[in-house]
Amino acid sequence: MGTITFRVQDYDLDATLGCGQSFRWLRQHDGSWQGIAYGRKLRVRSAGGLFLLDGTNEEEFRALWLRYFDLERDYGALRRAFSQDETLRSAVAFAPGLRLLRQEPWEALCSFILSQNNNIPRIRGIVERLCTLFGEPLEDGGHAFPTAQRLAALGEDDLAPIRSGFRARYVLDAARRVALGEVDLSAACSMPLNDARAMLMQICGVGPKVADCALLYGCGRVECFPADVWIKRVVASFYPQGLPGQFAPVAGIAQQYLFHYARHLEDWGQKVGS
DNA sequence: TACCAGGGCCTTT
DNA sequence: AAAGGCCATGGT
Numbered sequence A: 001m002g003t004i005t006f007r008v009q010d011y012d013l014d015a016t017l018g019c020g021q022s023f024r025w026l027r028q029h030d031g032s033w034q035g036i037a038y039g040r041k042l043r044v045r046s047a048g049g050l051f052l053l054d055g056t057n058e059e060e061f062r063a064l065w066l067r068y069f070d071l072e073r074d075y076g077a078l079r080r081a082f083s084q085d086e087t088l089r090s091a092v093a094f095a096p097g098l099r100l101l102r103q104e105p106w107e108a109l110c111s112f113i114l115s116q117n118n119n120i121p122r123i124r125g126i127v128e129r130l131c132t133l134f135g136e137p138l139e140d141g142g143h144a145f146p147t148a149q150r151l152a153a154l155g156e157d158d159l160a161p162i163r164s165g166f167r168a169r170y171v172l173d174a175a176r177r178v179a180l181g182e183v184d185l186s187a188a189c190s191m192p193l194n195d196a197r198a199m200l201m202q203i204c205g206v207g208p209k210v211a212d213c214a215l216l217y218g219c220g221r222v223e224c225f226p227a228d229v230w231i232k233r234v235v236a237s238f239y240p241q242g243l244p245g246q247f248a249p250v251a252g253i254a255q256q257y258l259f260h261y262a263r264h265l266e267d268w269g270q271k272v273g274s
Numbered sequence B: 001t002a003c004c005a006g007g008g009c010c011t012t013t
Numbered sequence C: 001a002a003a004g005g006c007c008a009t010g011g012t
Helices: A013-018 A058-068 A075-082 A086-094 A105-114 A120-134 A148-152 A156-162 A165-180 A193-201 A208-219 A229-238 A245-264 A266-273
Strands: A002-007 A025-027 A033-037 A040-047 A050-056
Touching: A002 A058, A013 A025, A013 A033, A013 A040, A040 A058, A050 A058, A075 A086, A075 A245, A086 A245, A105 A120, A105 A148, A105 A165, A105 A208, A120 A156, A148 A165, A156 A165, A193 A208, A208 A245, A229 A245
Parallel strands: none
Antiparallel strands: A002 A050, A025 A033, A033 A040, A040 A050
């Protein structure tokens, strides 16, 4: 295990790992980020057009992290396309190095069930407790995200310590359906989008928003456009006719920029809310 | 169809 | 100190 470097323009780790698409990354005092994904602990930094990964090797990088950090997508082209639209141009300019993370499907589904009607700091705490209590311990410390099979065997009382409130039974229903194969997450990643949505929404506690989050962040289905309260405000205010159709194939990535921008501009929330 | 609970933390008043 | 609101959903 050593350090891998990858040349990439404009990878903004603070935005990408802190914006609330993943809940398992923690910023260190030196500006690096430490987190766990795929049951592996990793530290990442970015400096001078380089993306640096500590605690991995070339083979693992190729197999896992290249995809996880979405390093192969041409974000330059995406940003140019988005910049044809005035609102998106501002959002892209605000955080050009923001990227989509391509997480494991179960982790994404479970995390976004926990995220509903909730705020990011609290979601992080709940996910952290969930992993500590039920995730496989790792050799170098920390815990993997617990499997659906493990959680499926639990009862609501077992989840009380994670303090997820009413969401606990939703997580359990999801875990049970995934463990039983009623919900097939790898199939969700390749089947027609509306079928995948419908399958996920069989889960009690999964509506359109959470289903789209699972598909976008967990399956890399970038045409999904999860509509949370922030995005709804943005759309109501700037896209009353909906997001321009030309962006439909990558609406999820547009959403990512818009969400991040909206959350950081108080103006928007107030202007739009009134 | 239109509320409203549910749990807890952070932010604003 | 108190109230409002949160990357929603299900139930009434």
